[in-house]
Amino acid sequence: MLKDLPELNYTFDALEPYIDAQTMEIHYTKHHKTYLDKLIMAVSGTSLENMELEDILMSPGAIDETIKTAVLNNGGGVFNHNFFWKIMGPPNSNAPEGGILEKINETFGSFQAFKEEFNKSALSLFGSGWTWLVQGKDGKVMIMNTQNQVTPISEGYRPILALDIWEHAYYLKYQNRRADYISNWWNVVNWKNVSQMLA
Numbered sequence: 001m002l003k004d005l006p007e008l009n010y011t012f013d014a015l016e017p018y019i020d021a022q023t024m025e026i027h028y029t030k031h032h033k034t035y036l037d038k039l040i041m042a043v044s045g046t047s048l049e050n051m052e053l054e055d056i057l058m059s060p061g062a063i064d065e066t067i068k069t070a071v072l073n074n075g076g077g078v079f080n081h082n083f084f085w086k087i088m089g090p091p092n093s094n095a096p097e098g099g100i101l102e103k104i105n106e107t108f109g110s111f112q113a114f115k116e117e118f119n120k121s122a123l124s125l126f127g128s129g130w131t132w133l134v135q136g137k138d139g140k141v142m143i144m145n146t147q148n149q150v151t152p153i154s155e156g157y158r159p160i161l162a163l164d165i166w167e168h169a170y171y172l173k174y175q176n177r178r179a180d181y182i183s184n185w186w187n188v189v190n191w192k193n194v195s196q197m198l199a
């Protein structure tokens, strides 16, 4: 299991003005780091210590009850943030193309319709959690929400795109304006990396 935060492929201010540098820095160095520290604490001295995080999260039923909640909350937090950093990047006018665009078009009708459905799902999430585009074992993609740090891989889905809807992801800049955060976030999606998540 990785004992360090993954390297960010961009600087904290690279997602400005849509996601501010201070939010990025606190999100990565404090929130993400805390999940990692607590995960390491929870698995230390157990049989999970030398397992890959993904393998642990894919079989939640196999985790010992005494550490299960801590492992799923913090392990999910680590996995979800590792993923989130990867599918973002400096704002550009980059849009989905190739296989990912075909998948979106055949499932939702158009990129615009997909965005609308994704935004609606994100806005409907009560409390803290994530909105995802995931791929099932049958290859089909769908939008889903997960609560808190639940991760789609624990439910048999492969994450393709993710949006962190916890207040810590946007509150400094957007306060209660979650809808603005959601609509602005599309500007920092790195579609090249997203397309590589497809099976």
Ligand code: MN
Binding pocket: 027, 031, 081, 164, 166, 168, 169
């Ligand atoms: Mn977060």
